[in-house]
Amino acid sequence: MPLAYRKENALNAICPYFTMFPLEYPTKVLKKHQKERPVVLDPFCGRGTTLFAARNFQLDAWGIDSSPVAAAIAKAKLASCEINAPLELAAQLIANVDPQEIPESLFFGRAYHAKALREICALREGLSRLEAESDASVILRAAALGCLHGPLPKNAENAGYFSNQMPRTYASKPDYAVRYWKERGLKAPRIDVLRVLRRKIERLAGLATKSPSSFIQVLQGDAQSADVFRSIEAAPSIVITSPPYYGMRTYVQDQWLRNWFLGGPGHVDYSAGPQLDHGGKEAFSSSLGTVWRNIGERATESESLHMYVRFGIIPSAEVNAKEIFRNSLEESGINWRVVSVRAADSADAGKRQADQMKADSAAAVEFDFHVERI
Numbered sequence: 352m353p354l355a356y357r358k359e360n361a362l363n364a365i366c367p368y369f370t371m372f373p374l375e376y377p378t379k380v381l382k383k384h385q386k387e388r389p390v391v392l393d394p395f396c397g398r399g400t401t402l403f404a405a406r407n408f409q410l411d412a413w414g415i416d417s418s419p420v421a422a423a424i425a426k427a428k429l430a431s432c433e434i435n436a437p438l439e440l441a442a443q444l445i446a447n448v449d450p451q452e453i454p455e456s457l458f459f460g461r462a463y464h465a466k467a468l469r470e471i472c473a474l475r476e477g478l479s480r481l482e483a484e485s486d487a488s489v490i491l492r493a494a495a496l497g498c499l500h501g502p503l504p505k506n507a508e509n510a511g512y513f514s515n516q517m518p519r520t521y522a523s524k525p526d527y528a529v530r531y532w533k534e535r536g537l538k539a540p541r542i543d544v545l546r547v548l549r550r551k552i553e554r555l556a557g558l559a560t561k562s563p564s565s566f567i568q569v570l571q572g573d574a575q576s577a578d579v580f581r582s583i584e585a586a587p588s589i590v591i592t593s594p595p596y597y598g599m600r601t602y603v604q605d606q607w608l609r610n611w612f613l614g615g616p617g618h619v620d621y622s623a624g625p626q627l628d629h630g631g632k633e634a635f636s637s638s639l640g641t642v643w644r645n646i647g648e649r650a651t652e653s654e655s656l657h658m659y660v661r662f663g664i665i666p667s668a669e670v671n672a673k674e675i676f677r678n679s680l681e682e683s684g685i686n687w688r689v690v691s692v693r694a695a696d697s698a699d700a701g702k703r704q705a706d707q708m709k710a711d712s713a714a715a716v717e718f719d720f721h722v723e724r725i
């Protein structure tokens with residue numbers, strides 16, 4: 352059975368996310384190095400699968416991601432609390448917060464039932480007003496992001512998502528979604544937000560078990576910035592990561608609805624945001640090399656440093672993935688030795704789950720690199 356389907360790993364699935372590598376990948380690496388008790392780092396942590404694997408091995412772990420959505424989900428992988436704590440917080444916010452901003456656009460009116468939208472907005476504003484973050488609020492926020500959009504249930508009582516029919520891993524653009532719903536006569540389900548959250552959170556086996564790392568060890572920032580690495584208190588010795596696919600520029604736009612829940616605008620923001628430079632393979636290699644340099648400079652010179660990198664390109668990019676990655680190592684100015692290069696398992700499992708909206712999405716070409724500093 353794949354690790355993703357084991358109930359003890361439900362926390363890793365608290366929020367669907369695209370272009371994620373399977374839990375088997377970091378688990379296999381950490382099994383190999385667990386006796387060394389390494390400090391684990393993922394500079395492109397996404398939804399935090401590497402961090403969750405490190406938690407399972409009781410290892411200290413740090414994550415970096417420029418996306419506020421990714422950071423919010425990844426923090427949950429290092430949080431620990433009693434199951435009832437985030438549910439009690441949710442009930443308190445829904446009961447006591449009178450949301451000041453409820454979107455009135457056609458998209459929101461058709462995406463959510465009016466009562467559900469009011470409760471979602473209460474959670475959105477209530478979480479943003481908290482004086483201090485807690486493990487319970489981290490779990491609640493990630494769970495709400497995970498329930499924000501997804502497929503319609505046959506029975507509203509079994510709803511796992513708040514929305515009208517949508518993909519799980521990314522948010523459809525508003526005009527397309529409204530047209531899709533109209534053409535099919537789909538209406539937003541009348542659901543109980545707390546009930547949906549309870550179904551999600553009560554499945555999180557092991558949540559009360561103390562995590563070896565704190566959620567504050569997930570940093571929202573650009574891994575190209577040396578300043579971000581100064582906040583990492585322990586020098587990393589094992590890096591397990593998967594950089595953004597070369598040629599994939601829509602990470603920000605595809606997560607626009609979850610960004611809204613975190614306080615962003617209620618429309619698609621088409622600005623690029625901080626990310627690797629996709630202006631050509633040389634520019635991409637250079638910007639990725641900056642990340643490898645930051646890692647090498649933060650690590651302790653006297654200790655070994657291994658990087659395990661799953662690197663991919665989208666098929667339409669028509670470039671050599673191995674060449675780009677090797678060039679990025681050279682650009683870093685750090686002496687790396689390539690230990691192995693293997694074709695990764697099919698990326699179909701990690702592609703955006705577009706089937707609900709009948710959209711096309713080709714799997715990426717991926718390779719697994721193991722390099723070490725010499």
